[in-house]
Amino acid sequence: MQVFDYEDIQLIPNKCVVDSRSECNTEIKFGPKTFKIPVVPANMQTIIDEKLAEKLAENDYFYVMHRFEPETRVDFIKDMNQKGLFTSISVGIKKDEFKFIDTLVAEHLKPDYITIDVAHGHSDRVIEMIKYIKTNLPESFLIAGNVGTPEGVRELENAGADATKVGIGPGKVCITKLKTGFGTGGWQLAAVRLCAKAASKPIIADGGVRNDGDIAKSIRFGADMVMIGSLLAGHKESPGKIIEKDGQKFKAYFGSASQFQKGEYKNVEGKRMLVPYKGEIMDTLAEMQQDLQSSISYAGGKDLNSLRKVDYVIVKNSIYNGDVY
Numbered sequence: 001m002q003v004f005d006y007e008d009i010q011l012i013p014n015k016c017v018v019d020s021r022s023e024c025n026t027e028i029k030f031g032p033k034t035f036k037i038p039v040v041p042a043n044m045q046t047i048i049d050e051k052l053a054e055k056l057a058e059n060d061y062f063y064v065m066h067r068f069e070p071e072t073r074v075d076f077i078k079d080m081n082q083k084g085l086f087t088s089i090s091v092g093i094k095k096d097e098f099k100f101i102d103t104l105v106a107e108h109l110k111p112d113y114i115t116i117d118v119a120h121g122h123s124d125r126v127i128e129m130i131k132y133i134k135t136n137l138p139e140s141f142l143i144a145g146n147v148g149t150p151e152g153v154r155e156l157e158n159a160g161a162d163a164t165k166v167g168i169g170p171g172k173v174c175i176t177k178l179k180t181g182f183g184t185g186g187w188q189l190a191a192v193r194l195c196a197k198a199a200s201k202p203i204i205a206d207g208g209v210r211n212d213g214d215i216a217k218s219i220r221f222g223a224d225m226v227m228i229g230s231l232l233a234g235h236k237e238s239p240g241k242i243i244e245k246d247g248q249k250f251k252a253y254f255g256s257a258s259q260f261q262k263g264e265y266k267n268v269e270g271k272r273m274l275v276p277y278k279g280e281i282m283d284t285l286a287e288m289q290q291d292l293q294s295s296i297s298y299a300g301g302k303d304l305n306s307l308r309k310v311d312y313v314i315v316k317n318s319i320y321n322g323d324v325y
């Protein structure tokens with residue numbers, strides 16, 4: 001098995017077939033809708049809130065609302081419905097979450113997308129939840145995760161998931177690898193490749209993206225969508241206040257399994273960090289789109305599909321020889 005991560009890979013260019021990068025189409029159909037770019041901000045409390053979800057939906061970006069204020073979800077769906085915007089929420093797998101699905105059914109609320117968001121998605125409890133959602137809300141596009149193996153992908157797909165999310169421990173605020181010894185941290189891109197080969201439905205590469213070029217690499221190795229936390233943290237729209245330190249501005253970014261999220265130090269697998277304040281998220285997303293258009297042009301094509309076929313080389317630990325910006 002070839003093991004590598006984002007920084008170990010470079011994609012090999014093909015002859016260009018466009019006169020301008022603006023001709024390159026970065027759109028992706030994912031579930032019932034088509035989005036501007038194959039990028040979704042992580043469903044974490046320091047990355048997304050209702051206001052940002054609305055902004056993303058209005059501007060044709062995919063979003064997944066987090067599940068850490070569970071009592072707000074019904075109103076969120078109603079609000080988005082009223083505004084004619086698509087709805088995309090997260091659920092867990094505890095008993096109350098089954099009741100929450102019952103509430104949605106009772107109130108005739110049908111989210112367009114539902115994401116089952118747990119650390120160890122390859123489990124009977126997740127399979128039970130997939131079946132419950134598919135029975136009760138069959139029209140919702142169901143994303144399940146997280147998994148890190150082909151077996152995990154297959155079992156969740158077979159249970160009824162419409163897409164699976166791949167990534168156990170590669171995240172910037174993740175300490176799963178250190179605390180448990182398990183995961184795809186350090187070889188996330190190779191795990192995406194393995195899982196994508198086994199998948200018969202779309203997959204989301206989740207965690208470990210550190211540069212815009214990693215989005216193209218994720219697509220090359222089989223991802224349909226890329227979930228990003230740290231690169232999309234620290235914006236004006238990111239939840240949380242600006243923190244001033246030594247004359248510089250920051251925002252907090254913490255793991256969903258950190259003590260800051262949980263409110264107690266139990267089964268902690270995440271940490272908190274400060275991210276330099278970056279201004280408006282729409283500017284960052286626009287830059288991601290431009291960089292992806294460039295990637296497509298280097299691939300010698302006009303759309304995302306051209307990225308899926310390009311050759312690559314493994315350049316273990318060599319590409320950062322001073323190349324930081």
Ligand SMILES: NC(=O)C1=CN([C@@H]2O[C@H](COP(=O)(O)OP(=O)(O)OC[C@H]3O[C@@H](n4cnc5c(N)ncnc54)[C@H](OP(=O)(O)O)[C@@H]3O)[C@@H](O)[C@H]2O)C=CC1
Nearest residue numbers: 092093117118119120146167168169170176256257267269
């Ligand atoms: N992508 C990643 O690498 C990781 C992501 N996370 C994120 O952290 C958040 C919290 O995740 P999670 O703890 O799953 O959610 P919850 O706290 O909602 O736990 C879900 C259920 O699964 C149980 N559970 C959690 N982890 C395991 C495990 N390793 N083995 C068996 N049962 C387990 C919990 O019980 P109990 O707590 O009693 O064990 C609980 O009943 C999520 O947003 C998740 O995405 C967390 C870690 C890794």
Ligand SMILES: Nc1nc2c(ncn2[C@@H]2O[C@H](COP(=O)(O)O)[C@@H](O)[C@H]2O)c(=O)[nH]1
Nearest residue numbers: 042171172174207208229230255256257270
């Ligand atoms: N192991 C943990 N993983 C976590 C936690 N909170 C979130 N996450 C995962 O990280 C990605 C974002 O990764 P990034 O590299 O883009 O910053 C996120 O989507 C989750 O899957 C956590 O507490 N522990």
